[in-house]
Amino acid sequence: MELFYRVSFQEVVADALMLVEERELSSKHALERVFKKVAGKDREKARGLTHAYVFEIEKWRAKIDFIINSVLKGSSVEDLDLYLANLLRIGTFEIHFRKVPPAVATDSIIRVVKERFDFSRAKFVNALMHSIEKFDVEKALKRLKERDRIEWLSVRFSHPRWYVEYAVEILDYDETVRLLLSNNRPQRYYVRANTLTTDVDSLRDYLEENGVKTALTPVPDVLKVLEYRTPVTKLDWYKEGKFVIQDLASAYVAHVLAPEPGERVLDLAAAPGSKTFHAAALMENRGEIVAVDYSYDRLMRMKEKMKLLEIKNVKLVHADGRSFRDKEKFDKIILDTPCSSSGTYRQFPEVKWRFDEKKIKRIINVQRNMLRNAHENLRDGGEMTYSTCSIRVDEDEENVLFAINRVELELIDYPFSWGDRGFLEIGEKVFRAWTHRHDCNSFFIAKLKK
């Protein structure tokens, strides 16, 4: 592929993988950054292919690393220089997943190693690539399955071990396999009509006319995309803000909260804004939403999107949701906390590798402090939703129990119109969606009252 002088496709992919890992960017944002520097006649083709590589390498990283670690014998890919490790991941992915001829795959990365490192490192990588090529993955997986079933599931379906252990404990073994399989399937898209400028029936007709087949969903303003000729993001109505892409379960939150025109609403972790925008639409742009987030960049992106969606009743505030206070209390609060994102693996495979137990404990602490602060901001009789895109009981039901027992919030027995119920003694009163059961992100919602 012809990109600009001296940049090979493998280097572009490796640069994007570095941004995903070191800066914790999503594949999409990493690509935006990397492609700012890329020119050449094959740029657009390279961009699509790079996205596919980064997405698939992140999705299959445990299996790819299993192959590399097996040939490294004793040491681990984690001990290598990160750039070198990512080049090896690209080479392994090409040979074992894309069936690129091994000589071609090896040659492409050796060239980069020679240029970026030195001759001895190139020799080392060359030898490793030969062993990777010869490695019998199926045989090794069979042996692993006999030795350690959880580890086998983790490698075979490329998920963190802690996630597999967790899922087996709260679901069961067979259902965990279904969940892992469905996390690895292609993302399902949902579109939400921006009811400030259109309605769901007109949107459905428009999409149909433009070759997009949709189905109705249990969420009234949301359509499930079944088939399309051109990606929906290329359509005029998307560019004009008449609809947004929003996951089904995420779009249920605003309906559960049901903010009314004229009310004062607080969103304590608002960016990139899906739920704030949805609440603004349900409020018909009347009343006020104060949208707080810790990330300035994400708030700025929200600002842009608000213009497009013709949203006029949102005030953006750069602040910490654990301590933010306003002059007046709020009628309603959306608390969609930062979490382990363990319900979003199908959409963002890179998040699989970002959390461990220690980091999750820290985030639970943030969630609890935000719950405390939400209580302080809510007026007596006010209502709020607590939601996460996590499958974990400690981030979900246990935090709701914390809110009941330690923050003096009351759990409302809300008549959820779809989804499953949850775990523990409050299980019947909370909402859960699962990727393998509901074809959307795994998600949790509870409705609380002061």
Ligand SMILES: C[S@@+](CC[C@H](N)C(=O)[O-])C[C@H]1O[C@@H](n2cnc3c(N)ncnc32)[C@H](O)[C@@H]1O
């Ligand atoms: C799950 S996302 C929110 C998604 C958003 N509600 C939506 O629907 O588009 C969590 C957000 O919490 C923000 N965040 C993390 N820690 C925070 C804190 N201490 N205070 C406020 N926001 C925080 C992150 O920047 C991130 O934008």
